[in-house]
Amino acid sequence: MLANPSIATPSAGRPRGLSAAAGLLLAAAALASGWVASVPLPILGWAAAFLFFAVERDVHCQRIPNWLTFPSCAAALLYGAWSGGAEGALAALLGAAAGFALLALPYALGALGAGDVKAAMALGALFGPSHAFKIVVLAIGFGGAFALLRLALAGGLGDLGRRWLASFLGSLATRRLFYLPPAPGAAAARGIPFAVAIALAVTAHQLLEIPR
Numbered sequence: 180m181l182a183n184p185s186i187a188t189p190s191a192g193r194p195r196g197l198s199a200a201a202g203l204l205l206a207a208a209a210l211a212s213g214w215v216a217s218v219p220l221p222i223l224g225w226a227a228a229f230l231f232f233a234v235e236r237d238v239h240c241q242r243i244p245n246w247l248t249f250p251s252c253a254a255a256l257l258y259g260a261w262s263g264g265a266e267g268a269l270a271a272l273l274g275a276a277a278g279f280a281l282l283a284l285p286y287a288l289g290a291l292g293a294g295d296v297k298a299a300m301a302l303g304a305l306f307g308p309s310h311a312f313k314i315v316v317l318a319i320g321f322g323g324a325f326a327l328l329r330l331a332l333a334g335g336l337g338d339l340g341r342r343w344l345a346s347f348l349g350s351l352a353t354r355r356l357f358y359l360p361p362a363p364g365a366a367a368a369r370g371i372p373f374a375v376a377i378a379l380a381v382t383a384h385q386l387l388e389i390p391r
Contacts, residue, residue: 202235243294278303
């Protein structure tokens with residue numbers, strides 16, 4: 180962090196440019212996959228715009244801000260009520276609840292941030308509960324693979340195995356959920372931009388939904 184934010188270094192714009200490029204690339208992939216799968220235009224455009232900003236923010240500053248998630252979730256709920264009446268509103272609420280329920284445990288364990296949960300809730304409200312379940316499960320899979328790959332490259336898989344074994348044995352001994360977090364500064368302590376996993380999950384979900 181610069182002591183004086185008004186003084187920029189020549190490379191200061193590079194991280195933001197890279198994060199914007201990542202957001203644009205993944206949003207375009209989600210847009211194309213939804214177009215092929217014949218997703219309604221309001222949902223398709225909303226999802227692409229949301230994913231662009233979520234990925235850009237998460238890659239650039241490691242968080243998905245409230246100014247994006249709260250209005251997006253509210254807009255998805257209103258769209259559900261507008262397009263489907265009481266039934267649509269209920270589906271949107273159940274979708275948001277599904278997004279929260281599926282990521283509540285990883286959040287409680289410190290594996291995810293609050294913004295990740297809110298992003299899943301916003302997308303769940305937009306796509307509905309059954310699609311939200313598939314998207315979140317795919318996102319967890321992509322995020323887990325990304326995290327394991329990064330740990331393998333950093334030589335942290337051994338520490339991960341030891342912590343998981345200790346957590347499992349601790350849970351058995353205490354008869355309640357026990358989790359041994361990574362040491363500060365360890366490779367496993369550095370978070371991943373989960374918005375990238377969510378964007379990949381939305382794209383994969385749309386492709387899987389294409390009628391055969």
